[in-house]
Amino acid sequence: MSSKHGSIYAARGQSWNWNQSLPQASWDAPTCAYCHMLYVDDRGGRTTSHNMTRKIIWGMGVQAAGGQLKDITLTPENQVARAEMIKVCMTCHSEVKARDYLQSADAHKLAGDALVVEARNLLSALYADGLIQPGHGQLAAGLLPGPRFSATELPTTVAQHW
Numbered sequence: 204m205s206s207k208h209g210s211i212y213a214a215r216g217q218s219w220n221w222n223q224s225l226p227q228a229s230w231d232a233p234t235c236a237y238c239h240m241l242y243v244d245d246r247g248g249r250t251t252s253h254n255m256t257r258k259i260i261w262g263m264g265v266q267a268a269g270g271q272l273k274d275i276t277l278t279p280e281n282q283v284a285r286a287e288m289i290k291v292c293m294t295c296h297s298e299v300k301a302r303d304y305l306q307s308a309d310a311h312k313l314a315g316d317a318l319v320v321e322a323r324n325l326l327s328a329l330y331a332d333g334l335i336q337p338g339h340g341q342l343a344a345g346l347l348p349g350p351r352f353s354a355t356e357l358p359t360t361v362a363q364h365w
Contacts, residue, residue, distance in 0.1 A: 207232070208232040208233055208234075208238075209232075211231050211232035212230075212232055212234060215231050215232075216230075216234075219231070224251070225237055225240060225241050225249070225251045226241065226249035226250060226251060233295065236251075237291075238288075238291055238292075239255045239258070239259075240252060240253065240255060241291050241294075242257075242258075242287065242290075242291070243287075243290040243291055243293075243294060249294075257284065257287060258284050258285075258287040258288040258291070259284060259288075260275065260276055260281045260284050260285060260309070261275075261309070261312050276309055285305065288301075288305065289301045289302060289305070292304070292305075
């Protein structure tokens with residue numbers, strides 16, 4: 204576990220009362236479910252939901268262009284999602300800490316996305332120049348007719364699997 208919450212869970216979680224529901228939980232640190240499945244209303248009441256995307260701004264595979272971070276996080280829809288997440292964070296932390304942490308996470312996500320875009324561009328150029336060839340495991344024969352194996356193809360009709 205690399206997070207502080209995860210490290211506490213790994214060290215002490217076996218002694219926690221797992222029969223408690225999330226709204227009544229009094230563990231030393233939150234679990235993934237606590238942060239992502241708990242909802243706090245404006246009066247501090249707690250409920251749970253399996254709708255884990257209600258508070259999430261970034262999805263897996265989102266590739267925001269550089270400089271668009273504010274545009275993405277400051278949309279009205281995403282401000283509602285961020286406010287929901289901050290309410291959960293504030294069951295243990297200050298609002299300032301919660302906002303700062305999530306802004307830092309936004310910056311890390313965008314930096315990671317920029318590296319992925321750079322790597323994709325480098326690989327595409329290497330494939331296009333014939334300097335590398337796809338491995339056998341990258342070819343998914345039979346998914347589409349003809350030489351097309353995925354929706355994203357290289358100039359040489361060799362499919363990229365991202």
